[in-house]
Amino acid sequence: MTMSSVGSIVSSVKVRRSxxxxxxxxxxxxxxxxxxxxxxxxxxxxxxxQNLVTLFIYIIMGTMWNLLAGYxxxxxxxxxxxxxxxxxxxxxAADQIGIxxxxxxxxxxxxxxxxxxxxxxxxxRLSGGYFAIGTWVIAEVIKLVTTQIQTLGAGSGISLTAFSxxxxxxxxxxxxxxxxxxxxxxxxxxxxxxxxRLGTGFxxxxxxxxxxxxxxxxxxxxxxxxxxxAAMGCGLAGALLAENTLRVQPDSVFSVQxxxxxxxxxxxxxxxxxxxxxxxALVYFALEHFLIDLGAWYLVILGIVAILMxxxxxxxxxxxxxxxxxxxxxxxGYRLMTNPxxxxxxxxxxxxx
Amino acid sequence: xxxxxxxxxxxxLGGLYALLAAGLSLMFGVMxxxxxxxxALAIVAAYMGMVLVNKTGIPPFATLLIVVPVMALVGWVLQxxxxxxxxNRQALAPILVTFGLAVILQNLMLELFTxxxxxxxxxSLAGASIQITPDIAVGVFPLITFVVGVFxxxxxxxxxxxxxxxxxxxxxxxxxxxxxxxxxxxxxIYALATAIAVGLVGLAGVxxxxxxxxxxxxGDVTLIFAFEAVIIGGLGSLWGTLxxxxxxxxxxxxxxxxxxxxxxLLGHIVFLLVLAFRPTGLFPKVVNG
Numbered sequence: 214m215t216m217s218s219v220g221s222i223v224s225s226v227k228v229r230r231s232x233x234x235x236x237x238x239x240x241x242x243x244x245x246x247x248x249x250x251x252x253x254x255x256x257x258x259x260x261x262x263q264n265l266v267t268l269f270i271y272i273i274m275g276t277m278w279n280l281l282a283g284y285x286x287x288x289x290x291x292x293x294x295x296x297x298x299x300x301x302x303x304x305x306a307a308d309q310i311g312i313x314x315x316x317x318x319x320x321x322x323x324x325x326x327x328x329x330x331x332x333x334x335x336x337x338r339l340s341g342g343y344f345a346i347g348t349w350v351i352a353e354v355i356k357l358v359t360t361q362i363q364t365l366g367a368g369s370g371i372s373l374t375a376f377s378x379x380x381x382x383x384x385x386x387x388x389x390x391x392x393x394x395x396x397x398x399x400x401x402x403x404x405x406x407x408x409x410r411l412g413t414g415f416x417x418x419x420x421x422x423x424x425x426x427x428x429x430x431x432x433x434x435x436x437x438x439x440x441x442x443a444a445m446g447c448g449l450a451g452a453l454l455a456e457n458t459l460r461v462q463p464d465s466v467f468s469v470q471x472x473x474x475x476x477x478x479x480x481x482x483x484x485x486x487x488x489x490x491x492x493x494a495l496v497y498f499a500l501e502h503f504l505i506d507l508g509a510w511y512l513v514i515l516g517i518v519a520i521l522m523x524x525x526x527x528x529x530x531x532x533x534x535x536x537x538x539x540x541x542x543x544x545x546g547y548r549l550m551t552n553p554x555x556x557x558x559x560x561x562x563x564x565x566x
Numbered sequence: 567x568x569x570x571x572x573x574x575x576x577x578x579l580g581g582l583y584a585l586l587a588a589g590l591s592l593m594f595g596v597m598x599x600x601x602x603x604x605x606a607l608a609i610v611a612a613y614m615g616m617v618l619v620n621k622t623g624i625p626p627f628a629t630l631l632i633v634v635p636v637m638a639l640v641g642w643v644l645q646x647x648x649x650x651x652x653x654n655r656q657a658l659a660p661i662l663v664t665f666g667l668a669v670i671l672q673n674l675m676l677e678l679f680t681x682x683x684x685x686x687x688x689x690s691l692a693g694a695s696i697q698i699t700p701d702i703a704v705g706v707f708p709l710i711t712f713v714v715g716v717f718x719x720x721x722x723x724x725x726x727x728x729x730x731x732x733x734x735x736x737x738x739x740x741x742x743x744x745x746x747x748x749x750x751x752x753x754x755i756y757a758l759a760t761a762i763a764v765g766l767v768g769l770a771g772v773x774x775x776x777x778x779x780x781x782x783x784x785g786d787v788t789l790i791f792a793f794e795a796v797i798i799g800g801l802g803s804l805w806g807t808l809x810x811x812x813x814x815x816x817x818x819x820x821x822x823x824x825x826x827x828x829x830x831l832l833g834h835i836v837f838l839l840v841l842a843f844r845p846t847g848l849f850p851k852v853v854n855g
Binding site for chain 2: 512520
């Protein structure tokens with residue numbers, strides 16, 4: 214092959230980041246979000262809105278846990294720490310500092326981020342399975358310290374009173390809109406983060422650690438950024454949880470069950486993709502509604518399903534639907550498109566940089 | 567003297583933690599697998615002991631003759647089916663699978679036994695104690711637990727150091743491929759290690775069930791305390807795990823003496839301090855020791 218023929222091939226190859234599917238998905242997402250935003254005026258009852266906030270919380274939780282485990286390889290069993298910090302943080306900021314229920318949500322997010330940054334220096338001393346339990350211990354410590362603080366209601370918890378001047382319809386709609394905005398921001402930030410240099414570095418690391426290290430991927434710094442973002446995201450979910458239920462109790466907002474929920478959502482939906490946790494949250498939300506009468510059996514069944522999926526369907530439901538990543542609604546990688554005259558054959562699998 | 571008493575009680579409590587941690591330490595040592603269902607399995611054993619005592623009336627210590635072999639068998643089957651498969655999948659699979667298993671076990675126990683606190687009745691032994699000094703009295707049962715804990719750690723250490731199978735475990739741990747070339751079937755070695763580990767969890771679970779009240783959610787703190795003992799002592803060192811258990815026990819009991827209701831928190835803080843300043847643990851493994 215002569216140099217000129219190599220040149221002609223190179224010139225006929227284009228690098229694309231979006232696909233037809235992703236453009237359609239973006240358009241559909243915008244329509245869905247707009248429809249959901251006008252929902253409270255048109256077709257959503259107060260009960261619908263509160264249920265949807267729960268779904269939004271699940272999507273945020275799953276997205277954040279997936280960011281940690283699916284992209285950065287960090288399995289945390291302690292994300293309930295930041296749910297709790299966000300929930301208490303929003304009550305503290307709204308009621309005790311007095312900045313109101315809306316401004317309190319970003320405030321809670323910042324508190325969760327700061328605490329996440331500080332504890333990362335302890336958690337990052339461990340790796341793998343011990344990292345998982347270490348994060349759990351940190352969550353327990355944060356819970357035990359919280360229950361010592363009298364102004365936060367000690368062991369019995371605290372109620373959110375900042376909404377007392379609101380009519381119920383306005384209160385519920387406000388929380389709903391905050392929840393909708395939060396989901397959009399959480400998914401968008403995750404998507405942009407994974408498309409960035411940092412994200413492609415992590416994808417490279419996941420696919421081939423040696424090659425990635427050779428190319429100079431700074432692992433610890435990247436992991437810390439992702440850890441802090443996930444802490445903030447879980448703080449956001451906790452803040453919404455507190456505003457949706459108006460009550461914060463240490464045993465429920467710091468429950469390891471919350472992290473189990475994240476794990477189920479991500480494993481069922483599909484780990485390591487943007488779409489997976491969203492699909493997983495929808496499935497989990499639906500299952501919870503239909504199987505609520507089963508009590509603890511529900512979690513036994515979910516546990517069995519999750520184990521089977523980890524072992525035999527590791528890419529989850531989204532992997533099944535997308536044909537192992539051939540369709541990508543939120544593509545994070547680079548795709549080589551050969552000659553535009555030929556059908557757009559995908560030369561590299563998405564995410565495989 | 568109440569402080570001396572707290573230290574003595576803490577040391578003795580540490581024996582139980584070491585007993586709980588031995589299996590966790592062994593499984594990590596042999597196959598780098600952190601079993602997040604470890605605590606839940608201990609509670610399964612505690613319920614098994616309780617049901618045997620309540621239904622058949624056999625003495626609590628006799629239940630060990632049934633609980634330990636059954637749990638060992640459970641461990642063997644678990645490794646042969648679930649865990650060996652998980653170890654062959656992507657890196658996160660063992661953590662996700664064992665966490666899923668913990669959720670399953672905990673909720674099964676909730677369905678079978680409710681969330682009420684239970685304990686295993688040992689009759690008069692529960693209240694028996696030995697007066698050492700006028701201010702220090704040691705419960706007979708906790709003392710037995712401590713002795714069993716020390717004995718188990720010593721026996722495990724000897725087993726790994728002196729027997730052929732123990733050497734095969736260490737060889738597999740050091741270099742699985744090379745061990746395979748020497749004719750060691752790692753799947754068999756792993757199953758054996760997990761059988762021993764879960765058998766020991768069974769032993770520890772029955773002692774725990776006698777010593778304290780428990781309910782299905784108790785597996786969480788059990789896992790956490792066992793893990794803290796392993797990390798404080800230093801990864802890969804069984805004697806370190808014993809010391810780690812003792813340090814954790816002392817921190818909790820002395821902490822509770824100083825700040826009632828904060829004993830567990832102070833135990834966690836000691837763990838975090840070790841993590842911050844001596845992340846390899848206080849008694850790290852001696853190379854070729």
